[in-house]
Amino acid sequence: FIIPVDKSQTPLSPVHTVSSTETAIEFAVKTGSTPWELVENNHLSGTWDLLPGEILYAPSETITASTPFPNVSAISFNNLPIIQGETLEIEIDSSKQGEFSGIFNGKTLHFFTEDSEAYYSFHGIHALEEPGAYPLKIMLNSEDGSAYTFEQLVLLETGGYGNEWVNVPEDYLDETVIQKEDEYLSPILNQFTPERYWDGRFQYPVDEPCINSQFGQRRDYNNGGLFFYHTGMDFGVCAPNLNIYAPAAGKVVLAEDLTIKGKAILIDHGWGVFSGYWHMSEFNVSVGDFVQPGDLLGQIGNTGRSAGPHLHFEIDITGTPVNPTTWLSQEFP
Structure with missing residues (x-):
C-alpha cells in the first residue's frame, strides 16, 4: 500500500519486502535509517509490527518500486501519491526486451520505448476522480513466452482546486x-x-x-x-x-x-x-x-x-x- 507523502519531505519509495526472519533493526541498517524512522515512515504501531511479505518504504530521491520481473531493475513513478488532474508517468528499466502492458483503475496502460531498455507509459488522472486507493497492474510477456504480473494499490489525493x-x-x-x-x-x-x-x-x-x-x-x-x-x-x-x-x-x-x-x-x-x-x-x-x-x-x-x-x-x-x-x-x- 502506498503511504501518503508529506510534500515537505523526501518522497517515500517501496524499497524492501519483509522476510519471515527479519527484524526492524536489520531493515534500518540496510537502508541507513533507524527503527523509529521505519515506524514513522510506514505508519507502524511499533518496531514489532512487521508482517512477512509486507513492502516497506524509506525516503529516496526517486520513487521506485521493487519488481518481481526478471531483467527489470526498477519500476518508477514520477509522483506518489498521484494527484487529481495530474500526469502519471511510469518508467520500467529493463536489460532485455519484453512486451509491457498495464491497467490502472480499469483503464489500459500503453508502454513505449525508444531503446528497448527504458519503457514509458503516460496516463491522465481525471480531475474529478474520487480520492482513494486504486489498483495498478503491470504485466510483462518476456521473449521466452513467460508472463509476469506486478500489482499494488496506488493512493490518489485531491488536487485542491478552487x-x-x-x-x-x-x-x-x-x-x-x-x-x-x-x-x-x-x-x-x-x-x-x-x-x-x-x-x-x-x-x-x-x-x-x-x-x-x-x-x-x-x-x-x-x-x-x-x-x-x-x-x-x-x-x-x-x-x-x-x-x-x-x-x-x-x-x-x-x-x-x-x-x-x-x-x-x-x-x-x-x-x-x-x-x-x-x-x-x-x-x-x-x-x-x-x-x-x-x-x-x-x-x-x-x-x-x-x-x-x-x-x-x-x-x-x-x-x-x-x-x-x-x-x-x-x-x-
Whole structure:
C-alpha cells in the first residue's frame, strides 16, 4: 500500500519486502535509517509490527518500486501519491526486451520505448476522480513466452482546486451538444502514435503569458446552468499580438470550427499525448501539417463557448485532460 507523502519531505519509495526472519533493526541498517524512522515512515504501531511479505518504504530521491520481473531493475513513478488532474508517468528499466502492458483503475496502460531498455507509459488522472486507493497492474510477456504480473494499490489525493463562476450564452450549455462534440473528438484523442515527437519541456503557446483561469477549477456556468471543471488553462491577451505557437513538435490532427470549442486545433505529440487550442479566430496550419516548437498555429479569438478573447490551452493524455502547467514546468520523460 502506498503511504501518503508529506510534500515537505523526501518522497517515500517501496524499497524492501519483509522476510519471515527479519527484524526492524536489520531493515534500518540496510537502508541507513533507524527503527523509529521505519515506524514513522510506514505508519507502524511499533518496531514489532512487521508482517512477512509486507513492502516497506524509506525516503529516496526517486520513487521506485521493487519488481518481481526478471531483467527489470526498477519500476518508477514520477509522483506518489498521484494527484487529481495530474500526469502519471511510469518508467520500467529493463536489460532485455519484453512486451509491457498495464491497467490502472480499469483503464489500459500503453508502454513505449525508444531503446528497448527504458519503457514509458503516460496516463491522465481525471480531475474529478474520487480520492482513494486504486489498483495498478503491470504485466510483462518476456521473449521466452513467460508472463509476469506486478500489482499494488496506488493512493490518489485531491488536487485542491478552487471554484469559479462563468457566464456564457445559454445556447452553449446544451449537454446534448456538448456530448456530441466530445464523442466526435474521442476517437482522435484516443489514438496512440508509437513515435514520440516532442523533446524536452513544452514551451508557452503565447507571448507574455498571463493566465486568466487555471486548470481544474470547479466551474458554475450561468449560476447553476451547468456544473463541470476547467479542462485547461486560459491565457488572456497581454502581448502586443494574438499569436498562438506550437509548444512542442507534433502533427496537426484537427483544425476546424466546433460548436463549444470554437475554432480548434489538436496536435498529436506521440505516445498518447495531445495539446489543444480552443476559441481561436483563425488558423495558420492544416490537418496533416507537422509543426516544430514555436511554429505559428493561428490567432487568439473569442469563438465557441467563450466569455471574452482568450486562448484555452489543454493537454490531453489518452482522452483525459491533465494540468498543462505541469508540462510547461517539467520535462517528460
